[in-house]
Amino acid sequence: MTSIENIGKYFLMIAEMFRKPTKWSVMKNLIFKDINDLIIGSLGIVAFISFFVGGVITIQTALNISNPLIPKYLVGFATRQSVILEFAPTFTSIIMAGKVGSFITSSIGTMRVTEQIDALEVMGINSLNYLVFPKTVALMFYPFAIAIGMFLGVLGGMAACVFGGYTTLEDYILGIQTDFEGFHMTYSFIKTFVFAFVLATIPSFHGYYMKGGALEVGKASTTAFVWTSVVIILLNYILTDLLLG
Amino acid sequence: MIVVENLHKSFGDVHVLKGISTTFDKGMTNLIIGASGSGKTVFIKCLLGLFQYDEGTISYDGKVFSELSRNERRNLRSEIGMVFQGGALFDSMTILENVMFPLQMFTKMSNSEMEDRADFVLKRVNLPDAHYKMPSEASGGMQKRVAIARGIVNNPKYLFCDEPNSGLDPNTAIVIDNLIQEITDEYQMVTVINSHDMNSVMEIGEKIVFLKNGNKEWEGSKDTIFQTNNDAVTDFVYSSELFKKVRKMYLDENGN
The missing domain is CATH 3.40.50.300 (P-loop containing nucleotide triphosphate hydrolases)
Incomplete structure (x- = not known):
């Protein structure tokens, strides 16, 4: 019953977020601040993880191709497909649910605990629009981070190939160009936009409606991470079935 | 009213x-x-x-x-202006920004006009030099004054x-x-x-x-709280010995 109530409350929150917008001169600064905190601030970890995971995918694929009849360029092909279709959009989003999601929940939750949200409401400000909308807009730039992740994932694979001696640079480049379908990029970015919305709104929901003190802020962050991850994985399945199935 | x-x-x-x-x-x-x-x-x-x-x-x-x-x-x-128990100051903003906040949200004042108004109310609450401090750097009393300044800056x-x-x-x-x-x-x-x-x-x-x-x-x-015979009020207000003595002195002085 509580879960159904929460789902309803979540959609009401989203509707309320678009009502009575904050003045643009103020909102603009909030959006820039959130782009800096949520996107620019996450580029380092996205780049680091993407580069090394790309390398690991390449090594594992190369080591599992023992049949001499399978062409070596398939290492590059497999790395590209894994990185573009799944790793960059989905698994980076799970990691971001931990980093960005817990940041959003704890910052909004702390504002709830210290009555800063009440202060906004008493002033006649739509606190959901003021707090959640700029984060949602900022995370619409998340696909740029994912695009960088895709590039670095493939680059990491190439570095592993060349420096680890698993295949030649020519084979790897041939592999990443083989049977390239533009729609796979479209599919990947559609997923990324949906995940970005989830990353902004579910942690905000858990922070905004939390009750209690500092301990509950921590608990809300954990709950937000779990639910954001669950929803991302479920949506990943649904979108994949709809778009590629 | x-x-x-x-x-x-x-x-x-x-x-x-x-x-x-x-x-x-x-x-x-x-x-x-x-x-x-x-x-x-x-x-x-x-x-x-x-x-x-x-x-x-x-x-x-x-x-x-x-x-x-x-x-x-x-x-x-x-x-409406509101002073919360804990101040409820926005901790990501300086004291000046906190006080300017209602003006940014509800007026069409220029930045310099807002700063002048915020400066005026901060001086009114006896905080002439705290503009660029963060709320976490201010004492409890200062935070309450900032909250009062923010509460009145918009002439509520x-x-x-x-x-x-x-x-x-x-x-x-x-x-x-x-x-x-x-x-x-x-x-x-x-x-x-x-x-x-x-x-x-x-x-x-x-x-x-x-x-x-x-x-x-x-x-x-x-004034009337000294004279009330309501037991619930007197039990609550004059619960300490000091206040009991104060009340007795007041009533003696006023011939009650």
Whole structure:
């Protein structure tokens, strides 16, 4: 019953977020601040993880191709497909649910605990629009981070190939160009936009409606991470079935 | 003027406010007092519209709050200043930015005009040099003053204060009380203060509403509270030996 109530409350929150917008001169600064905190601030970890995971995918694929009849360029092909279709959009989003999601929940939750949200409401400000909308807009730039992740994932694979001696640079480049379908990029970015919305709104929901003190802020962050991850994985399945199935 | 009539509020089976009726006048410091759990905070949150009440009416200068549209409520709230118990300052902003915040949201002032106005109110609350400090760098008393400055920067018609001197030393508490009273008189606001500090009651209680178990048990002023024979009030207000002696001296002096 509580879960159904929460789902309803979540959609009401989203509707309320678009009502009575904050003045643009103020909102603009909030959006820039959130782009800096949520996107620019996450580029380092996205780049680091993407580069090394790309390398690991390449090594594992190369080591599992023992049949001499399978062409070596398939290492590059497999790395590209894994990185573009799944790793960059989905698994980076799970990691971001931990980093960005817990940041959003704890910052909004702390504002709830210290009555800063009440202060906004008493002033006649739509606190959901003021707090959640700029984060949602900022995370619409998340696909740029994912695009960088895709590039670095493939680059990491190439570095592993060349420096680890698993295949030649020519084979790897041939592999990443083989049977390239533009729609796979479209599919990947559609997923990324949906995940970005989830990353902004579910942690905000858990922070905004939390009750209690500092301990509950921590608990809300954990709950937000779990639910954001669950929803991302479920949506990943649904979108994949709809778009590629 | 704020008029409250027959206000009821329950949380599940717990009936917290049981038909409270009172008025809060302009230019006066109105105190709501009562023991912990008496319903003071729920009452003030109902007045602010943070809690939806079950029955009764609250009207602000003739405008009945429950009959207002969502936008009208938000417009009314822009005429309200609030000093929260913990200050509720935005911790990502400097003190100057905190005070300028209501102006940024509700006026078309230029940046320099907003800074001038914020500077004026910060000086009014005796904080001329704290503009660029973060709230975490300010003491409790300073945070309360900043909250008062933010509350009055937009020239509100109504000022609400939730235990404005809790956690402050007696001297600072009196300074804050006097500041609120001076500002109320100067700006002719309706000021409603939620307190259980007896010094505040004696110092600035131009009107006092005493709540007990969700009922309005007594209503009067700092002068009439000495003369009341209401046991619930005297037990609460004169619970310490010091206040008992003060009351006895007052009654002896006034021939009662």
